[in-house]
Amino acid sequence: MRSTSGEGRDEERTTPESERSEKRSVIAMRGELDPPGVPAELVAVFRPHLPALVERITTRVQDDIPEFAGPANGRRHKLIATAVSGAIRQFVEITLGRSRRSTRVDDLFRQMGYGEAAAGHDLTAIQNALKLGTREAWDEMRLLASQQGLSAAVLGELGDTLFAYIDHLADQITVGYNAARTARERDINVVRGRLLAALVRRAPSDEIETLAMNAAWPLPAGVVVFGADARGDVVIPNLGESKPSVLGRSDLQPALFVCSQDEADDVVAHIRSIAPGVRLARSWPVAVDEIPDARRWTVRALKLADLDVIPNQAVLDCEQHRTQIWLHSEPALRRRMTQELLRPLLAETPNSREILSETLLDWLQTRDSAPAIASRLGVHAQTVRYRWKRINELFGEALHDPEFVVQLTLVLKASVPLWVAGDQSDFERYLSEESS
Structure with missing residues (x-):
């Protein structure tokens, strides 16, 4: 016949996974992590393996999850190692019944979730990292437990506690992530x-x-x-x-x-x-x-x-x-060039200035004949020729200088619309400079 203790171990060994998941859910809902009664000797054996385990998990996270890739001596590597180390050491304390909650570790994982949201990421990468780390830690614990002859019942309790603890850390990540999203949505306009x-x-x-x-x-x-x-x-x-x-x-x-x-x-x-x-x-x-x-x-x-x-x-x-x-991108430059290049025009009477500038600008832009210009301006060709004679008297040989002609065209094109619109500032400035 089977002994009572043997029957208990067989029952633990055949407990459906759904029952284990339910047990872990109950643990998580209580907000407590009950110590599974792991012998202190096992913990003593496990402790020396922690630094290597932390480094192995950190390296695998960076190697297997592109979002967390980076150099082995980089800031991201240190942050991941800090989180992994804090979580594992806190779990060890839980297995010994010394601690049920760590504000520091919880804060760290909330900050990680907050950082993912602040960076515009979803939780896929960090959840994958958490799963990867959990597998590595569980494989290590199962191996050591097997080597130390730990019973299936205690190993099952250890697993329940580990996965409930991981669920708790995942919750902290989600809390931080949601807090960041709420803050970002509230401050999105800022x-x-x-x-x-x-x-x-x-x-x-x-x-x-x-x-x-x-x-x-x-x-x-x-x-x-x-x-x-x-x-x-x-x-x-x-x-x-x-x-x-x-x-x-x-x-x-x-x-x-x-x-x-x-x-x-x-x-x-x-x-x-x-x-x-x-x-x-x-x-x-x-x-x-x-x-x-x-x-x-x-x-x-x-x-x-x-x-x-x-x-x-x-x-x-x-x-x-x-x-x-x-x-008109440089108003001060236009004003200065107007005073320098168009000075002969500014000295004319308002009526003469208007018709001469209109005729000169048309010619500079088209180089058409007097009849063509006259047709556009609605005057007789002889009128255009008379105006052109006066323009030559005002500007003389300067009209044969290509550089002067280019500048004259641009200044007239910028200034004439202002004059037509009634802006008298160029003429007022001319009279002021003449009288000073």
Whole structure:
């Protein structure tokens, strides 16, 4: 006949795995890790193997899980080794009944979960690492237990305690992960604001990539930049909720919005539908590192529209006005060159200045005959010839200098629209310099 103790061991040996899982679940639900009654002698045998086990688990994690790869003397290797060592040593204490909980180890695993979420990762890699470490530790313990003649019943209890402990660590990882996701979702607009500021100041690429990842805003291959302003009681919308894929600062003057080039038309339609009184200037598609340049173009387009240098429309397409945006990129330089190159014109009467500059600019841009120019200007060809005679008197041989002609063309192209729109500052500056 079988002895009572033998029957007990056979029952333990044949206990279904579902019952063991249920037992581990009960242990985990209680929040306690009961010591399995492992002889202290086994623990004494196990302790010398800990450093090698920690190193083996750490190395395997880095070798087998690409997300945790790195040099053996690197910071990541040290962090993994610290976590593995802390967990194993805490488990050893549990087996001896000396400890049921470790705030330090729990905090460490919560921080690991938090870090995965903060980096924009899911829990797959860290869960795989936990499984790998568990297998390595269990294989080591089973081997030593077998060598020490540990009974199947005690070995089963040891396994239940180990897997309940691992479940507990997995829970800590999840707690940290969820905490980070909650914090990130709560602060997502703050992070996106930092990302937009970094893009505008052309921050280093690694900083931008980190901010983009934390902001859950994948960097597009091409973006469109918008400038927006409004008059009167019109309020520029904050697109953070209605268009979360758009980075924006509605508190700037003018407001700034950035979106992927594929979404640009939708953004225009959306803003026009919710705030039709808002005027928009949109850039052509640019790379992410050109956002500061595109921002300047949209701001300049809005200013030029205010001056009537370009048509003042509800939506200004910078691509259609690139020449004027370029020519007005250095206002101080335009003013200085106007005083130097167009001085003879500035000295003319307002009416003479208007018709001569109009005729000269047409000729510089087309080099057409007097009849062709006259047709475009709506005057007689002889009138054009008279004007051309006066232009030659004002500029003389300078009109035969190619460099002068190029500069003259650009300055006139930039300045004439201002004069036509009623801007008198060039003439006032000329009179001021003449009288000083």
